[in-house]
Amino acid sequence: MRGAVGLTAADPYLQVRDLRVRFATEDGVVRAVNGVSFAVERGRTLGIVGESGSGKSVTSLAVLGLHDPKRATITGEILVGGRDIVGRPDEEVRRLRGRDMAMIFQDPLSALHPYYPVGRQIAEAYRVHHPRAGRAEARERTVQMLDRVGIPQPARRARQYPHEFSGGMRQRAMIAMALVNDPDLLIADEPTTALDVTVQAQILDLLEGLQKEFNSAIVLITHDLGVVSQVADDVLVMYGGRAVEHGSVEQVLRRPQHPYTWGLLASVPSLRGDAAADLVPIPGSPPSLIHLPSGCAFHPRCPYADERSRTEVPELRPVAEGHLVACHRPGVAA
Amino acid sequence: MGRFLIKRLLSAMLTLFAVSVLAFLMFFALPRDPVTGMCPKNCNPERLERVRQELGLRDPKIEQYAAYMKGIFVGRDLGSAQGGRCDAPCLGYSYVNSEAVTDTLARVLPVTLSIVIPAAILWLALGVGLGMLSALKRGTWVDRLAIGFSLTGASLQLYFTGAVLLIVFVYQLKLLPNPHYTSIFDDPLDWAKGLVLAWVALAFLFSAIYARLARAQMLETLSEDFVRTARAKGLAKRTVYGRHALRAAVTPLVTIAGLDVGAALGGTVITETTFGIQGLGRTAVYAVRGGDLPMIMATVLIAAVFVVLANVVVDLLYAAIDPRVRLG
Ligand SMILES: Nc1ncnc2c1ncn2[C@@H]1O[C@H](COP(=O)(O)OP(=O)(O)OP(=O)(O)O)[C@@H](O)[C@H]1O
Ligand code: SF4
Ligand SMILES: [Mg+2]
Numbered sequence: 001m002r003g004a005v006g007l008t009a010a011d012p013y014l015q016v017r018d019l020r021v022r023f024a025t026e027d028g029v030v031r032a033v034n035g036v037s038f039a040v041e042r043g044r045t046l047g048i049v050g051e052s053g054s055g056k057s058v059t060s061l062a063v064l065g066l067h068d069p070k071r072a073t074i075t076g077e078i079l080v081g082g083r084d085i086v087g088r089p090d091e092e093v094r095r096l097r098g099r100d101m102a103m104i105f106q107d108p109l110s111a112l113h114p115y116y117p118v119g120r121q122i123a124e125a126y127r128v129h130h131p132r133a134g135r136a137e138a139r140e141r142t143v144q145m146l147d148r149v150g151i152p153q154p155a156r157r158a159r160q161y162p163h164e165f166s167g168g169m170r171q172r173a174m175i176a177m178a179l180v181n182d183p184d185l186l187i188a189d190e191p192t193t194a195l196d197v198t199v200q201a202q203i204l205d206l207l208e209g210l211q212k213e214f215n216s217a218i219v220l221i222t223h224d225l226g227v228v229s230q231v232a233d234d235v236l237v238m239y240g241g242r243a244v245e246h247g248s249v250e251q252v253l254r255r256p257q258h259p260y261t262w263g264l265l266a267s268v269p270s271l272r273g274d275a276a277a278d279l280v281p282i283p284g285s286p287p288s289l290i291h292l293p294s295g296c297a298f299h300p301r302c303p304y305a306d307e308r309s310r311t312e313v314p315e316l317r318p319v320a321e322g323h324l325v326a327c328h329r330p331g332v333a334a
Numbered sequence: 335m336g337r338f339l340i341k342r343l344l345s346a347m348l349t350l351f352a353v354s355v356l357a358f359l360m361f362f363a364l365p366r367d368p369v370t371g372m373c374p375k376n377c378n379p380e381r382l383e384r385v386r387q388e389l390g391l392r393d394p395k396i397e398q399y400a401a402y403m404k405g406i407f408v409g410r411d412l413g414s415a416q417g418g419r420c421d422a423p424c425l426g427y428s429y430v431n432s433e434a435v436t437d438t439l440a441r442v443l444p445v446t447l448s449i450v451i452p453a454a455i456l457w458l459a460l461g462v463g464l465g466m467l468s469a470l471k472r473g474t475w476v477d478r479l480a481i482g483f484s485l486t487g488a489s490l491q492l493y494f495t496g497a498v499l500l501i502v503f504v505y506q507l508k509l510l511p512n513p514h515y516t517s518i519f520d521d522p523l524d525w526a527k528g529l530v531l532a533w534v535a536l537a538f539l540f541s542a543i544y545a546r547l548a549r550a551q552m553l554e555t556l557s558e559d560f561v562r563t564a565r566a567k568g569l570a571k572r573t574v575y576g577r578h579a580l581r582a583a584v585t586p587l588v589t590i591a592g593l594d595v596g597a598a599l600g601g602t603v604i605t606e607t608t609f610g611i612q613g614l615g616r617t618a619v620y621a622v623r624g625g626d627l628p629m630i631m632a633t634v635l636i637a638a639v640f641v642v643l644a645n646v647v648v649d650l651l652y653a654a655i656d657p658r659v660r661l662g
Pocket of ligand 3: 058
């Protein structure tokens with residue numbers, strides 16, 4: 001266990017506690033993340049779901065320490081391998097990035113540099129954390145990784161540019177780049193959203209296989225509950241920068257207790273086994289993060305809202321062992 | 335690549351042909367008789383008429399044009415009054431200067447090149463450097479200072495900054511001689527001393543514009559996904575900026591720089607006038623004033639050649655920088 005401080009094998013590799021992220025903008029303070037906590041162990045996958053703007057990407061960028069400290073105010077704790085990175089100097093967090101924790105992004109075409117060959121970009125990620133490694137070693141490692149993620153003719157492909165790759169191949173290359181230093185934590189922010197369905201399945205399979213091999217902790221961000229049910233062990237449902245439901249996949253997807261989760265599930269026909277007939281998108285639009293609704297942020301859209309919902313913020317409370325819900329009337333929608 | 339160059343060469347020829355026809359037609363549209371200006375005091379109508387005939391101005395315009403073109407490709411005979419045989423590429427004999435146009439060009443072209451090329455290097459280095467710095471230090475006093483500089487530079491006219499430079503460095507401090515041109519091959523130090531103020535004045539004006547462009551480009555690039563990827567890899571800031579952001583940020587500047595330099599090589603009238611240096615720009619202005627057809631044609635064509643060349647160079651540079659660009 002590399003450089004981990006006071007961390008026993010049983011402790012989750014990533015622990016986020018009461019994370020808050022806000023941005024000062026011209027229109028006012030955007031409260032993008034408002035007290036989110038979760039933990040991910042090695043070998044486990046946490047799925048984070050929620051509508052657009054619910055704070056999923058802001059959370060993951062905070063974990064990597066990628067927010068501009070001049071624009072984002074971050075409080076709470078983010079323990080990576082036992083070390084809290086919140087408020088640490090960028091140079092310190094930088095050493096962890098790409099080595100202990102890595103990230104893959106939604107659109108691999110724009111996430112790769114258009115001017116450099118794919119192999120060179122992967123080798124660069126390797127060499128920055130292996131300063132003694134020579135060119136040849138980095139190249140060898142690159143080709144090996146490209147091969148591992150299922151890219152045919154890896155040596156030739158390494159010399160090609162991102163625009164010469166197909167979408168799926170590009171995302172495979174991104175995965176190769178993220179895993180080149182064998183990180184303990186991998187964050188995948190909508191890794192399959194930009195890909196077509198068959199390729200999506202291949203990429204998810206690949207991630208699952210790699211996780212078994214590398215035994216890393218994975219945070220998988222997605223809109224797609226189908227993806228979550230396929231690969232995640234645990235699920236965190238976010239709304240308005242808060243966690244509204246948290247538990248195992250079994251608990252959250254089979255026995256959802258929060259009306260918002262229920263609404264999300266209702267819009268995914270395949271999960272409930274019936275036809276698209278009752279495909280019900282949640283009415284209304286996501287909340288303003290500058291003027292967050294009082295009480296439960298979901299109350300303007302919630303058919304079960306009562307007076308208490310409008311005034312009192314519901315705490316995240318257990319409804320079963322390991323199953324947390326932030327609602328005054330848990331289970332009401334069921 | 336070869337196909338690209340052939341294609342570009344053909345289109346360049348076509349462009350130059352069109353430009354030459356246009357310049358020719360515009361000359362005859364000028365409300366001015368070129369011959370009256372050439373003639374000393376005691377000109378009588380018969381003498382003027384004789385001169386017109388000697389110059390071929392009485393021939394049909396199409397024949398005049400054909401003769402001009404023939405001169406460029408195979409040379410022509412201009413008659414004893416105009417220096418006799420004129421070898422290809424013959425651009426004619428100046429009505430005003432009493433010398434072959436090619437001789438004038440050989441004299442003034444190096445002057446303009448000597449002004450523009452060092453100035454361009456200076457303004458690009460200064461402008462891009464300043465723009466990058468202010469993007470990276472966005473919101474700090476460095477940024478505000480740089481913005482102030484570019485606002486000032488872009489709003490001051492060149493003849494004003496030129497005059498200030500002259501007064502300070504030549505007349506007051508006497509650090510520099512009066513601006514003049516010496517060939518770099520004769521005396522490199524004097525070459526630089528004579529032109530440095532022109533370089534600085536041009537660089538001040540252009541670097542201001544480029545600083546603003548570069549700043550905007552850099553800020554845009556810094557918000558690109560691939561920059562975020564570079565940071566997510568754990569690269570040091572200087573690698574992220576230097577290797578990943580800078581190269582993408584300067585690409586669009588290549589086009590603008592290429593066209594600016596191309597245009598400037600066609601003549602820097604204001605700079606030449608401000609500093610009293612005789613380059614292509616002033617030569618062109620005198621040619622138009624004097625109704626000096628061969629000189630007008632030559633300066634217009636040279637300027638067009640530079641613009642066309644600049645376009646080709648820009649395309650080649652683009653292809654060299656961006657692997658997605660295919661020439662063809
Ligand atoms: N740098 C920033 N400055 C100001 N506001 C920001 C910034 N980054 C994100 N936000 C805001 O924070 C909110 C949460 O954004 P985030 O990207 O985390 O959403 P998301 O859950 O990832 O959505 P999506 O599914 O669309 O990716 C959004 O309203 C966004 O506008
Ligand atoms: S607290 Fe009230 S408004 Fe919020 S989800 Fe529960 S029932 Fe709906
Ligand atoms: Mg997102």
